[in-house]
Amino acid sequence: MIRKDEVAGRLRLNEALAIATLADFLRDGVENAAASGLVLGLSGGIDSALAAGLAARALGADRVHAYFLPYRASNPQSAVDAAAVAARFGLALRTLDITAQIDAYFSGEEASADRLRRGNKMARERMSILFDQSKRLGALVCGTSNKSEILLGYSTVFGDNASSLNPIGDLYKQQVRELSLHLAIPDAVLAKRPSADLWPGQVSEDELGFDYSMADEILYLMFDQGLTAEEVVDRGYPETVVDRIVHLERANRFKRRMMLIARLSGSAINLDREIPRD
Amino acid sequence: MTDRRSKIKVGLAQIDVRLGDLEFNLQHHLEWIAQARAEGVELLLFPELSLTGYRLLHLTPRVAIQPATSPIVQKLREAAPEMAIVVGCVEEDDNGALFNSALLLTGGEISHVHRKLYLPTYGIFQEGRFFSEGRTLRMARLFGNPFGVLICEDFWHSDPAERLARHGAKLIGVISASPGRIGPEAMPPSQEAWESLTRASALLNTSWILYSGRVGWEEGTFYTGGSHIVRPGGEMLARAPYLEEHLLTAEIDLREVDRLRWRLPILAAERSDIEWQE
Numbered sequence: 001m002i003r004k005d006e007v008a009g010r011l012r013l014n015e016a017l018a019i020a021t022l023a024d025f026l027r028d029g030v031e032n033a034a035a036s037g038l039v040l041g042l043s044g045g046i047d048s049a050l051a052a053g054l055a056a057r058a059l060g061a062d063r064v065h066a067y068f069l070p071y072r073a074s075n076p077q078s079a080v081d082a083a084a085v086a087a088r089f090g091l092a093l094r095t096l097d098i099t100a101q102i103d104a105y106f107s108g109e110e111a112s113a114d115r116l117r118r119g120n121k122m123a124r125e126r127m128s129i130l131f132d133q134s135k136r137l138g139a140l141v142c143g144t145s146n147k148s149e150i151l152l153g154y155s156t157v158f159g160d161n162a163s164s165l166n167p168i169g170d171l172y173k174q175q176v177r178e179l180s181l182h183l184a185i186p187d188a189v190l191a192k193r194p195s196a197d198l199w200p201g202q203v204s205e206d207e208l209g210f211d212y213s214m215a216d217e218i219l220y221l222m223f224d225q226g227l228t229a230e231e232v233v234d235r236g237y238p239e240t241v242v243d244r245i246v247h248l249e250r251a252n253r254f255k256r257r258m259m260l261i262a263r264l265s266g267s268a269i270n271l272d273r274e275i276p277r278d
Numbered sequence: 279m280t281d282r283r284s285k286i287k288v289g290l291a292q293i294d295v296r297l298g299d300l301e302f303n304l305q306h307h308l309e310w311i312a313q314a315r316a317e318g319v320e321l322l323l324f325p326e327l328s329l330t331g332y333r334l335l336h337l338t339p340r341v342a343i344q345p346a347t348s349p350i351v352q353k354l355r356e357a358a359p360e361m362a363i364v365v366g367c368v369e370e371d372d373n374g375a376l377f378n379s380a381l382l383l384t385g386g387e388i389s390h391v392h393r394k395l396y397l398p399t400y401g402i403f404q405e406g407r408f409f410s411e412g413r414t415l416r417m418a419r420l421f422g423n424p425f426g427v428l429i430c431e432d433f434w435h436s437d438p439a440e441r442l443a444r445h446g447a448k449l450i451g452v453i454s455a456s457p458g459r460i461g462p463e464a465m466p467p468s469q470e471a472w473e474s475l476t477r478a479s480a481l482l483n484t485s486w487i488l489y490s491g492r493v494g495w496e497e498g499t500f501y502t503g504g505s506h507i508v509r510p511g512g513e514m515l516a517r518a519p520y521l522e523e524h525l526l527t528a529e530i531d532l533r534e535v536d537r538l539r540w541r542l543p544i545l546a547a548e549r550s551d552i553e554w555q556e
Contacts, residue, residue: 009462010462012461012462013460013461013462014460014461014462014463014464016464017460017464017466017520018460020521021458021460021500021521024495024500024521025495025498025500028494028495029495273336274335274336275335275336275337276297276298276333276334276335276337276496276497277297277497278296278297278298278331278495278496278497
């Protein structure tokens with residue numbers, strides 16, 4: 001039986017080997033697709049910083065195309081941090097402001113949209129730009145969603161959770177931090193509290209209602225180790241947090257299994273015919 | 279056979295494989311055979327399903343071959359008739375059943391076929407859905423010596439290797455496509471598990487063990503590499519690096535088995551007459 005004080009140790013990674021493996025994943029993916037390189041959005045946060053570091057490690061900085069895609073209400077610090085990340089890995093950073101198209105959409109009849117709708121629209125607009133740029137460059141879009149937020153559904157469908165390939169989707173948030181430290185990501189990025197920066201003052205952990213470090217341990221015990229909610233609570237985790245995580249994980253499964261197709265033929269794509277990609 | 283040699287130069291071709299592309303993989307095999315020949319290799323082991331890739335799912339029947347009449351196998355047979363070569367393929371029998379098979383090519387002929395006995399169908403493994411189980415275990419011959427060939431999961435059951443050793447095998451080759459995992463240590467947990475098995479088997483069965491793994495990615499899963507050669511008794515003789523293609527070669531001497539078995543006659547002392555008492 002895994003004790004509570006053992007869990008953090010089980011989430012540790014051999015940093016050098018994990019980084020080499022994830023860089024190999026990106027190199028292999030780009031090579032197999034005969035793509036020119038990778039496109040990714042830098043938000044100024046730690047997830048995209050780690051993905052950028054892995055991409056630069058895999059392909060060399062000149063084949064990694066970084067974009068900063070601010071809205072007028074974005075935190076000004078995000079621009080500073082994104083630039084610092086790009087500089088750390090020698091990446092050229094292009095800034096494309098998305099304010100005009102977002103505000104154009106949310107005028108007139110849609111002007112009353114709440115901040116969640118607006119935030120989702122921004123996330124999709126950003127991914128839309130990244131896919132368009134990837135087409136222009138013959139590159140693939142590198143995902144920047146981690147395992148914690150994928151499991152919790154803390155993402156926008158076809159927005160930030162869309163990508164061609166994602167090197168960090170099997171890393172819990174604290175594993176992202178661990179590898180980021182190893183890659184010497186700028187201190188300001190390492191130190192700040194995670195935020196989707198979709199509206200002023202947004203803080204991920206406040207919105208979720210718990211800290212990532214605790215969420216990671218609970219998710220590890222339930223998702224990786226197969227413990228029940230009761231067994232997790234028995235180990236000393238707060239019941240309210242466990243219940244909330246159980247709810248989020250269940251409610252957001254639809255975000256992890258894309259393309260739900262109604263099966264009529266007996267030879268439906270991905271159900272009856274699982275054709276793997278290399 | 280009168281020409282019974284005890285010293286054999288072995289090679290493990292730790293390659294990447296393109297999923298579902300027989301023609302590409304054939305060319306890749308021919309290049310590695312040429313390189314191994316240049317290095318004087320006499321026995322060359324490719325990984326499991328080396329001609330097709332591993333995670334085939336519904337592509338499995340599309341890459342099935344009948345080895346005796348397959349032009350692809352014919353090219354391999356002609357490539358280096360003086361060399362003994364083990365390759366992995368999807369084998370179709372006369373009734374249309376599909377097997378995960380290893381072919382031993384010697385003297386321009388298919389001298390031995392091993393059909394995988396244990397098909398993992400749990401976790402990410404789905405072999406039982408696409409393959410039929412092999413039903414027989416037979417001894418191969420290698421330059422006059424009894425030689426055992428097993429495939430991956432066959433080695434996670436102690437019986438096949440033990441039976442081969444008890445019937446005279448001094449050398450057991452295991453070909454594999456084993457998905458890797460990264461943990462806190464410098465050695466991946468997937469490798470740790472394999473080396474525990476190969477070293478224990480080399481000790482308990484007082485035999486040489488050759489483990490031929492692969493590298494590369496299939497649908498987000500990587501193969502560790504770390505192919506290795508274990509001396510009779512369990513000492514690691516040589517290990518290939520992780521994550522990269524590599525030809526690992528070494529000269530082995532089957533007389534080492536005889537010397538160990540004189541000193542440590544545990545295999546000869548094996549009993550089958552011990553009754554279980556409730």
